[in-house]
Amino acid sequence: MLRVAYLDHTAKWSGGEVALYNLLTNMDSTVHPLVILAEEGPLAEKLREKGIDVRVILLNDKTRNRNRNKLDMHLFVSVLEFFQYGLKIGKLLKKEKVSCVHTNSLKSAIYGAIAAKSAMIPLVWHIRDNIAEPYLRPVIAKFIRIMAKLLPNGIIANSKSTMSSLHLSEAQSVKTLVAYSSYNGPIGSMLEASNRKQFVILLVGRLDEWKGQHVLLDAAKRFKQQPEVRFWLAGDALFGNDGYKKRLQQFIEDHGLTNVMMLGHVEHIQSLMQQADLLVHTSIMPEPFGQVIVEGMANGLPVIASDLGGPREIVVPHVTGLLIQPGQPELLSEAIQWMIDHPEERRHMGEMGMTRVREHFLIESTVKRITEFYPMVIREQKVQ
CATH class of the missing domain: 3.40.50.2000 (Glycogen Phosphorylase B;)
Incomplete structure (x- = not known):
């Protein structure tokens, strides 16, 4: 059984968080999840109701809610806080004997990299955003693309379109997987x-x-x-x-x-x-x-x-x-x-x-593909 830590900077009930909830509540017995969030909120509450281990390590609101495209003097303060926050999470990862880190947002991808590197365990980025204009400023998009080639051991994207926006070359050593944010529920309308x-x-x-x-x-x-x-x-x-x-x-x-x-x-x-x-x-x-x-x-x-x-x-x-x-x-x-x-x-x-x-687009298929992806990433890191 793999102990996988799932990181997200928000606990709001939004698209990426709903997808994470669906993934974790349908996870098979090969994975023992630990969810680490930077705030309390609906996601934390709903996961706890399902018996999933959730830890909230608070991150400064100003840093956690910072606009992804904002470039100002407070950026340096945010970077420092992300670094310190990542080290704090890294200590928890070591204590919990985590095998792999799976980040669920762009902000958690950054401090998650610090946490994973400090704990010396593999890092998987789950990218759910289009890494391109106009969603991101060109300089921000370029930074993320560069980091995507250097920091994670594996990258999961929620579509081929999202994966292509990272501009990853096939020659890169990072392993990649497209796994759709699949459907979890009954199929068919009850009303005529x-x-x-x-x-x-x-x-x-x-x-x-x-x-x-x-x-x-x-x-x-x-x-x-x-x-x-x-x-x-x-x-x-x-x-x-x-x-x-x-x-x-x-x-x-x-x-x-x-x-x-x-x-x-x-x-x-x-x-x-x-x-x-x-x-x-x-x-x-x-x-x-x-x-x-x-x-x-x-x-x-x-x-x-x-x-x-x-x-x-x-x-x-x-x-x-x-x-x-x-x-x-x-x-x-x-x-x-x-x-x-x-x-x-x-x-x-x-x-x-x-x-x-x-x-x-059924959730069972997505769970299977992701759980099979973790051992591949872990083996690759051991080889390196």
């Missing part, structure tokens, strides 16, 4: 679309400009004369991004979009999806993966998604949904209208989406 009087279009995701909720609102203007067509936005602003939320609310008010509902944070997304007819995904930047797309397909929803990044690896055009150019409300409204006008094709897309989830 024929029983609904409305056609519900659902967008799920935190409110952030790069997620493109404004694109959907612009498209919704074109359906004001079709009262049966409704638009639901599930998700709230995170990390102090209330300004974008207010802009969306103002747009709805200015244009009289009575066909739009902003639902805020929704705890049980699956029940919401079972009330919808179509899932849309409107990111205007490359999405690292697109977990919500997989969830929608698992619930029998056809999908319209931006033709960028991870969604290209999930959606099969004209089979499980449609891929369209991002940031174009006209194209989005045309795609939505096509879905409304073609109920039989839409139903078939939903069925094919469920089949695709069963074949490619």
